[in-house]
Every structure is written in structure tokens, then in C-alpha cells.
Amino acid sequence: MSAEKNDALVCDVCPRRCRLSPGGLGACRARRNAGGAVVAESYGRLTSLALDPVEKKPLARFMPGTYVVSVGSYGCNLRCPFCQNWEIAQAGEKDVRTREVMPDELAALTLDARRRDGRVSGIAYTYNEPLVGWEYVRDCARLAHQAGLVNVLVSNGCASERVLDGLDGLLDAANIDLKGFSDAFYDACGGAAGSLACVMRTIERLAADPRCHLEVTTLVVPGMNDSEAEMEDLASWLAGLDGGRGRETVTHHVTRFFPRWRMTDRAATPAADACPVAGGARRDLAHVWVGDR
Numbered sequence: 673m674s675a676e677k678n679d680a681l682v683c684d685v686c687p688r689r690c691r692l693s694p695g696g697l698g699a700c701r702a703r704r705n706a707g708g709a710v711v712a713e714s715y716g717r718l719t720s721l722a723l724d725p726v727e728k729k730p731l732a733r734f735m736p737g738t739y740v741v742s743v744g745s746y747g748c749n750l751r752c753p754f755c756q757n758w759e760i761a762q763a764g765e766k767d768v769r770t771r772e773v774m775p776d777e778l779a780a781l782t783l784d785a786r787r788r789d790g791r792v793s794g795i796a797y798t799y800n801e802p803l804v805g806w807e808y809v810r811d812c813a814r815l816a817h818q819a820g821l822v823n824v825l826v827s828n829g830c831a832s833e834r835v836l837d838g839l840d841g842l843l844d845a846a847n848i849d850l851k852g853f854s855d856a857f858y859d860a861c862g863g864a865a866g867s868l869a870c871v872m873r874t875i876e877r878l879a880a881d882p883r884c885h886l887e888v889t890t891l892v893v894p895g896m897n898d899s900e901a902e903m904e905d906l907a908s909w910l911a912g913l914d915g916g917r918g919r920e921t922v923t924h925h926v927t928r929f930f931p932r933w934r935m936t937d938r939a940a941t942p943a944a945d946a947c948p949v950a951g952g953a954r955r956d957l958a959h960v961w962v963g964d965r
């Protein structure tokens with residue numbers, strides 16, 4: 673966060689770097705200039721709380737057969753026209769019903785869930801973009817670790833180094849979207865300049881962190897990012913991560929598009945079409961999954 677004239681502040685959580693006048697709300701609708709600081713107004717305000725199989729995040733190769741208490745709030749720093757969770761991700765506080773769940777309560781209810789079912793392994797931060805309210809992730813994740821629970825992050829990866837520093841050592845697994853492999857695709861997703869580079873840095877950093885299991889998701893949108901060539905380039909880059917170990921260590925989910933939010937002009941990706949695109953990825957990566965996420 674840096675100060676500008678007239679008490680405006682610049683939020684440094686993501687590449688959008690919103691300039692916020694006093695009282696002003698960021699583009700993600702989750703952060704505001706309040707009381708002389710940029711604060712996460714969404715802190716502890718949950719729109720979703722569910723017990724999900726870890727495979728649904730999706731994580732294919734992390735503690736299979738276990739369940740995670742999955743929480744989401746509201747807001748996102750991208751505007752993907754095909755947003756699959758638009759009711760909460762593209763919403764502000766006034767558009768949604770929230771329930772306040774502070775970190776100690778979330779840790780307690782997760783432990784409670786584990787007492788009832790030993791397959792409950794931890795907490796997933798998911799549904800909307802969790803890192804626009806990263807302080808909540810950090811505070812919950814610390815308590816979760818103290819309680820012997822794991823932390824799973826499902827994110828678009830558009831977050832600054834400062835945010836990743838703040839979460840260092842707290843994440844046990846992450847699924848990061850790599851939505852496409854061109855700046856033009858991220859432009860189409862409403863990303864600020866530098867969004868693709870930022871996501872790539874996030875993925876690079878997590879791939880090199882032995883404490884965090886990494887999986888990556890690409891949703892295949894017909895006519896936008898469904899060429900085998902683009903998928904090959906993307907997969908080849910993933911394979912080269914962590915000194916070339918990415919081929920074995922990074923799991924790639926190639927998921928199908930379903931018409932949602934502002935993109936209802938085309939049909940769902942036929943399962944038969946997702947497979948050849950996944951085939952482009954399989955040339956470079958040992959673990960590629962086709963799914964419906």
C-alpha cells in the first residue's frame with residue numbers, strides 16, 4: 673500500500689494497483705480505503721461454507737479420499753466473461769448474503785468436522801478469488817496449522833510478491849488457474865496489464881516450494897484458448913518449472929467450459945473436444961486430467 677496526494681492509497685495486492693480515494697472501493701469490490709489504510713472489507717464475511725472432497729477443488733494428487741471445509745467470500749480481481757462462480761466472484765458486499773466466520777471459529781468448526789469424520793483434512797480457500805482478501809487466508813491458515821489441519825488455496829494467482837510472502841509456509845496445496853498463455857487472453861478476462869506474468873510468477877514460486885503441492889487448471893473456452901498449439905506451449909512451460917521437475921510434479925487439469933454469466937453465446941466444450949486439447953498437454957506433462965470443474 674502506498675500513499676498518494678489527497679490521501680488516496682494504492683493497493684499493492686494485485687497487478688491492478690487500484691488507486692483508492694478515502695472511502696473508495698477497489699475493482700475487486702473486496703478492498704477499501706478506510707481509516708487511512710487499504711483493508712479487506714470481505715474479511716470473515718463468507719458467502720459459502722461446504723464440506724467438499726479434496727478432488728473437487730480440483731486436486732487430483734493431494735491427500736485423495738479426504739475432505740476439506742471449503743470457504744468463499746465475495747469479489748475477484750478478474751472479470752472473466754465465462755466466470756463459473758459469477759454470483760459471488762463478480763459481486764460486492766451488497767449483492768450477496770454473508771455470514772461472519774472469524775478465523776478461530778473456522779478452525780474450531782473444521783476440527784469439529786474432523787472429530788465427526790476422520791477424513792476431514794483441513795480448509796480450502798476457494799469459490800471467489802481468496803487472495804483479494806488474503807489476510808483472512810493467512811490468519812485462518814496459521815490457526816489451521818497450529819491445529820494440525822492442512823490449507824488448500826484455489827486461486828487465479830494474480831497476487832503480488834508481498835501477498836505470497838505473507839502466506840509463505842502456510843499453504844500445503846494449491847490449484848492455480850493458468851487461464852491461457854497470452855496477454856490477449858488475460859485482457860479478455862479483464863486482467864490488468866502484467867496479469868499473465870504475475871500468474872506465471874505465482875506458479876513458478878509455488879512449483880519451487882517443496883512445502884506446497886501444486887496443481888494448475890486451464891478451462892478450455894471454445895474459440896478462445898482451445899488450440900492444441902497454445903496448450904502445448906503452456907504445458908511445455910509447466911514441464912520446465914522447478915528445474916524441469918514440473919513434468920512429474922505439476923498436475924494439469926484441463927476443464928470444460930459451460931456457458932455462464934456474460935458468455936452464453938456458445939455451447940459447453942464437448943467432452944470429445946477437451947480431450948485433443950488435453951492431448952497437447954500430455955506430450956509434456958505426466959499428469960493431465962480432463963474434468964468438468
Ligand code: SF4
Nearest residue numbers: 683686689690698700
Ligand atoms: S486486490 Fe482489489 S483493490 Fe487491490 S489492486 Fe487488486 S483489484 Fe484493486
